[in-house]
Amino acid sequence: MADETALRTCPLCEATCGLEITLRDGAVHRIRGDMEDPFSKGFICPKGSTLKQLQADPDRITTPLIKRDGVHVEASWDEAFDAIAAGLRKHLETDRNSVAVYLGNPTVHNLAAGVFARVLVQALGSRNIYTASTVDQMPKHVACGLLYGAPSSLTVPDLDRTHFLLMLGANPAASNGSLCTAPGFPDRLDAIRERGGTVVLIDPRRSETVSHVTQHHAIRPGSDAFLLAAMCNVVFDEGLVDLGAVESYVRGLDEFRGLIAPYTPVVAERMTGLDASTIMTLAREFAAAPSGAVYARMGANTARFGTVNAWLAEVLTMITGNLDTPGGLMFATPATGTPVGPEAGGRGWRSGRWHSRVSQRREMMGELPTVCLAEEIMTPGEGQIRALITLQGNPVLSLADATKTDEALASLEFMVSFDIYLNETTRRADVILPGCSPLERSHYDLAFTGLSVRNVAKWSPPVFQVQRPTDDEILARLALILSGLDHRADPSLVYDGALLNVLTRAAQNPNSPAFGTDPLSIVSQIIGRSPADRVLDALLRTGPYGAGFGDDNDGLSLGRLMDTPHGLDLGPLLPRFPGFLQTADGTINIADVAFAEDLRRLADAVVETPTDLVLIGRRHLKTNNSWMHNLEILTKGNNRCTVHVHPTDADRYGVVDGGSAKVTSVAGEVIVEVEVTDTIMPGVVSIPHGWGHTYEGAHLSVAQRRPGVNVNILTSTELADAWSGNAALNGVPVTLAPT
Numbered sequence: 125m126a127d128e129t130a131l132r133t134c135p136l137c138e139a140t141c142g143l144e145i146t147l148r149d150g151a152v153h154r155i156r157g158d159m160e161d162p163f164s165k166g167f168i169c170p171k172g173s174t175l176k177q178l179q180a181d182p183d184r185i186t187t188p189l190i191k192r193d194g195v196h197v198e199a200s201w202d203e204a205f206d207a208i209a210a211g212l213r214k215h216l217e218t219d220r221n222s223v224a225v226y227l228g229n230p231t232v233h234n235l236a237a238g239v240f241a242r243v244l245v246q247a248l249g250s251r252n253i254y255t256a257s258t259v260d261q262m263p264k265h266v267a268c269g270l271l272y273g274a275p276s277s278l279t280v281p282d283l284d285r286t287h288f289l290l291m292l293g294a295n296p297a298a299s300n301g302s303l304c305t306a307p308g309f310p311d312r313l314d315a316i317r318e319r320g321g322t323v324v325l326i327d328p329r330r331s332e333t334v335s336h337v338t339q340h341h342a343i344r345p346g347s348d349a350f351l352l353a354a355m356c357n358v359v360f361d362e363g364l365v366d367l368g369a370v371e372s373y374v375r376g377l378d379e380f381r382g383l384i385a386p387y388t389p390v391v392a393e394r395m396t397g398l399d400a401s402t403i404m405t406l407a408r409e410f411a412a413a414p415s416g417a418v419y420a421r422m423g424a425n426t427a428r429f430g431t432v433n434a435w436l437a438e439v440l441t442m443i444t445g446n447l448d449t450p451g452g453l454m455f456a457t458p459a460t461g462t463p464v465g466p467e468a469g470g471r472g473w474r475s476g477r478w479h480s481r482v483s484q485r486r487e488m489m490g491e492l493p494t495v496c497l498a499e500e501i502m503t504p505g506e507g508q509i510r511a512l513i514t515l516q517g518n519p520v521l522s523l524a525d526a527t528k529t530d531e532a533l534a535s536l537e538f539m540v541s542f543d544i545y546l547n548e549t550t551r552r553a554d555v556i557l558p559g560c561s562p563l564e565r566s567h568y569d570l571a572f573t574g575l576s577v578r579n580v581a582k583w584s585p586p587v588f589q590v591q592r593p594t595d596d597e598i599l600a601r602l603a604l605i606l607s608g609l610d611h612r613a614d615p616s617l618v619y620d621g622a623l624l625n626v627l628t629r630a631a632q633n634p635n636s637p638a639f640g641t642d643p644l645s646i647v648s649q650i651i652g653r654s655p656a657d658r659v660l661d662a663l664l665r666t667g668p669y670g671a672g673f674g675d676d677n678d679g680l681s682l683g684r685l686m687d688t689p690h691g692l693d694l695g696p697l698l699p700r701f702p703g704f705l706q707t708a709d710g711t712i713n714i715a716d717v718a719f720a721e722d723l724r725r726l727a728d729a730v731v732e733t734p735t736d737l738v739l740i741g742r743r744h745l746k747t748n749n750s751w752m753h754n755l756e757i758l759t760k761g762n763n764r765c766t767v768h769v770h771p772t773d774a775d776r777y778g779v780v781d782g783g784s785a786k787v788t789s790v791a792g793e794v795i796v797e798v799e800v801t802d803t804i805m806p807g808v809v810s811i812p813h814g815w816g817h818t819y820e821g822a823h824l825s826v827a828q829r830r831p832g833v834n835v836n837i838l839t840s841t842e843l844a845d846a847w848s849g850n851a852a853l854n855g856v857p858v859t860l861a862p863t
């Protein structure tokens with residue numbers, strides 16, 4: 125049989141690279157970058173080609189598993205869904221808040237989950253919804269929600285046009301970018317420098333990204349807010365404020381200046397370790413650049429002051445004339461987004477519509493912070509979580525305080541997981557429903573087209589068809605159960621509901637190409653091989669570039685994307701204000717009371733005694749959080765799960781390179797191999813996340829041979845960003861001792 129070629133988007137990380145997959149004899153023969161993908165232009169990282177190994181992994185589950193006498197055994201789909209219905213029934217009948225859902229990071233890379241997980245959550249009607257967003261990014265949502273009125277509309281640095289990129293706590297040479305979709309991110313950094321621009325990296329580590337930047341400055345973990353506030357002060361003090369394109373919308377300038385006044389460059393020097401003159405120079409150069417963007421990412425979000433960090437990053441960009449303008453922080457115009465009109469103003473953002481039962485942490489975007497999950501399971505009383513549904517995540521490895529999380533999962537009365545592996549978390553599940561592999565489902569990036577540095581659209585069909593329920597059907601049948609229906613009911617009930625919901629909203633939106641249409645009369649024009657594809661077609665047709673439902677136009681639809689398998693370039697980012705400004709009064713209040721209140725904690729931090737040694741995370745180009753360690757090709761070679769220790773700290777604590785050390789925090793302790801390196805600043809140690817494949821009952825035969833340690837045994841749910849509740853996984857106080 126002749127070789128065949130399949131084109132698709134890599135679904136593994138946010139970079140969304142185009143892949144060219146060669147199929148031979150019904151199996152993947154080779155995967156390389158798609159040179160004709162208009163966005164990634166042939167770029168892929170070492171993970172992209174390993175979809176071949178993932179597809180062939182014998183540990184991947186393809187048959188439902190039910191736990192019987194403590195052991196997972198294979199079962200039929202009907203048996204599995206019957207067990208789920210029986211396990212959830214009494215909880216659904218007595219208190220829907222007693223059933224929780226956790227949506228893991230991979231759901232954002234899965235079209236079916238992007239469409240139907242929301243339906244499932246709505247069908248459940250519980251307040252106990254948790255997602256990976258409060259592990260790594262909720263501060264950014266909060267900042268954009270409060271400033272611009274729409275927490276899911278996030279600013280992205282206009283990488284390809286900026287003259288000055290200031291990055292805090294980001295390592296795109298390893299992560300390939302996060303909350304900023306830019307395939308070939310390191311090349312784009314190089315391009316900034318090649319066109320005479322400046323790239324500054326602020327990070328306690330001299331990370332892999334350092335070779336792509338103009339300057340690197342190490343600061344103490346968790347001190348980003350002091351640096352950003354000091355830079356804002358310099359901009360004000362030296363008369364450099366220029367609001368540029370957003371001048372007529374911004375309010376609270378004087379109040380903001382008053383709020384940050386105490387955080388001068390001198391204070392910042394003491395808190396960050398970076399000298400005041402460097403901070404002042406940075407501020408002046410950033411303000412003077414023809415364009416500039418602040419990209420505050422993982423290290424700045426997963427910190428005690430995550431919301432303040434995210435807020436100040438937006439405001440520094442704003443007061444230097446760089447918001448919503450080329451080269452600054454901009455908003456994408458995703459093809460599946462909601463079209464907006466020409467006027468500023470919308471419904472604004474409301475949070476805190478309910479609070480967690482135990483710690484009283486606020487709801488944001490319909491979810492509660494993951495730092496609450498374990499206590500909500502383990503604290504008796506009305507509203508206690510007794511059953512959990514996990515969708516493609518691994519909270520035992522990814523949430524703060526792994527020991528508490530695992531104990532909590534063990535105490536549940538019932539748990540069901542939707543996953544492709546029997547991993548450290550799903551081993552606790554009573555039923556595991558195996559989802560499709562990335563090559564067994566169609567793909568479109570609903571989320572990442574909204575975070576992209578160019579506007580793009582690309583749809584990929586499945587490479588392989590499965591002879592078992594697809595992800596659409598699995599999620600629909602779960603939704604039926606949560607709705608109180610028999611899982612054997614027609615899943616079209618769920619599919620049609622989701623589709624009509626999109627069409628109805630579009631018909632009511634005067635800015636949509638489908639405005640005024642009758643949803644029932646146009647539904648027959650929708651195409652798609654799968655239910656999720658049909659919803660995608662509806663979103664595309666009714667979106668900002670949409671074809672609507674006429675005969676004669678060249679707007680977007682799924683059909684058009686089927687005809688352009690390498691993907692469509694829809695152009696550079698465009699200014700989106702005023703229409704995209706969704707605050708209730710159509711202004712941007714940079715001194716919102718929420719920020720002002722949170723800033724008080726920063727003042728307290730100035731008088732705290734500095735911690736002697738703190739822990740930060742780390743990631744590697746060949747890892748993808750926790751879930752790709754079962755691929756030999758990615759994990760072979762030297763042990764990468766080591767603790768990085770600066771030589772002066774190694775001497776101080778008596779640990780040696782290649783030896784092992786005990787790292788201890790208030791939450792727990794781990795024994796880990798030591799790597800002495802001057803790439804990390806003194807007073808800081810680093811352990812990568814996603815490791816720790818040591819839990820009995822999991823079945824990851826490759827990962828378990830090189831298990832590493834679970835860094836979240838050391839992180840604590842007590843350490844969280846106050847406003848967003850995001851876990852503070854960086855800046856964790858620890859001690860170090862030789863073993």
Ligand code: SF4
Binds near residue numbers: 136171
């Ligand atoms: S950078 Fe991300 S999207 Fe691109 S090939 Fe690697 S894992 Fe896939």
